[in-house]
Amino acid sequence: MTIKTVKDAINDALVQSFEEDKNVILMGEDIAGGKGREQYQGTQDAWGGPFGVTQGLYTKFGGERVRDTTIAEAGFFGAAIGAAMTGLRPIVELMYVDFAGVCFDQMMNQAAKVRYMFGGKQKVPMVVRTVVGAGFRAGSEHSQTLYSLYTHIPGLKVVAPYDAYDAKGLLLSSIKDDDPVIFMEHKRLYMTSCEVPDDLKPIPLGKGRIRREGSDVTIIAIQRMNLFAEEAADELKKINISCEIVDPRTYSPLDEELIFQSVKKTGKVIVVDESNPKCSLASEISSLISEKCFSDLKAAVIKITAPHTPVPFSPPMEDFYIPSTKKIIDAVKKLKDV
């Protein structure tokens, strides 16, 4: 058992996948970094991406498989699709999910559809690793989550791990998966850590996780929101309120059964999602529960989300934007009284 940060767990999963399968390659902007100055003893592999997640891969596996790209997402995302169709397992890095717009066509219209619309003869085993999330004072164009943008598209799978254990296990699975997977890493979680077994097996996509068992209220928490859900549950335990925390972990496919079982148990549900509220994972999960578990519900589902605004920059405003432990506690108390 080793304590690992999310960042290191992801790096471990990449290294392991590179070692296990020579068809795995990685492409992205500055995923090594320092290219073009190595001849003057500048350091190639200087960055490992802006968060250092891919550091060391270039040195270990070389420039043929670890390819720094130009700032041309449409170009190298398209290339990943062609490479995946013809036998490689490319991983591409979208530096921030906020840049989805410049290469969304490749994911929405090509990666997601070639298997279906060309008659099921092709597969596109590629992974998009991308960085999501507010709380970094990074402003409106570097802080979004956009989970539902990709979840909406048939043909894509969407994964958003909370802790280092899930990050490693789910990334191993994503790279082995034969469908295109969007793997979302939260920038505020990179340095959080937990125990990760060295021989951790891949965690299947489509399996959620009960992060904490409880009996009074179900909190369905999306990615970083698990942190606040845990804090809230700790507080509420002191006043004898028992919260069950469900972390779906993957959003397409979604472990609906796990969610429904918990709803049946408690009858009271809060969904916490850092995204904007309209057409979000929160609204989708809430609607599924209303449709499939109506008679089990003792109260309407409560959604706690960001407001319908871009992510603001200034700390007081950004902190207001992100759902909080307090908001969860208040919501649970409200439901408890029902």
Added chain:
Amino acid sequence: MIEKKKINWIYKKIFTIRFFEERIKKIAKEKTVPGYLHTCIGSEAICVGVMAALNQDDWISSTYRNHGHAIAKGCELNEITSEIYGRKTGICKGRGGSMHISDFSKGMLGSFGIVAAGPAVVLGAALQEKINKSNKTCVSFFGDGAIHNGAFHEAAGLAKLWDIPMIFVCENNGYAEATATDWHLNTKELSDITKAYDMLSYIGDGNNVFEVYDITKKAINEAKQKNTPIFLEFKNYRFSGQYEGDTQLYQPQEEIDKAKQNDPIKLAKENSSKYGLNKNDLEKIINEAREEVDKAFDFADTQPWPQPEDALEEVYVNYPVEINR
């Protein structure tokens, strides 16, 4: 000197494509065909000339104007026709339609409905060939309209930077949808845009199938020898509208009349004796092509429609949650 077998193949394909497109145009006009149809009358020499320089398992991408590419790449006529008709036995099981005729087993990475989607995908296939030290040729077909699109430029830039020996084939047919090419170009020649990438480029007569073949063959050799992408511009004329039903009011009659003098089929016929085909040989090939096209349309007419629920298949390789039935 081109071998006799290849010459016969070239003639057979060029007539098959023309007859196929004429037939589908006629059906679209007289009856109905579901969905959009983009025929390629005027492009036959480019489709066939390039494909004559390729092996069956070389990789290509095509566009929504793909019937000619698919036929020349060896896709089954019956399956193409069934697909256009939306039948279960279509090349994409009825899930693609005319815009997406593509058979992976024939080296087609895809026929994309989005302008300029193909070049980056082919870049990836070519990158894979390079990494796996394999040698399949990789060709992306696109129209003149695609050269303004960012995805094309991003793929071109990466291909040059990474020394990827892929072939960009730009079919300059005079129109980007309903906009004339001489209006939308910022450069004197279309292929001048590759100067930004210091990319080799060649211009050829897209109406002359043998010139297309010759240029493509040389370009493939040069690209592989020098480890570099090459851009080919073939000039031709789009006799078809952007889609079937297009009034084509923007194409002046005198322009069409002039272009007809260089119709690729007309040129191929005129050149036939030069390539060792006598009148009888030519007639035989023409009859065979016509017969095959007729058979394919007869076949498609008899094919079953897909079941409505077939729509739920093959979205994913593996999805552990049932897709809503």
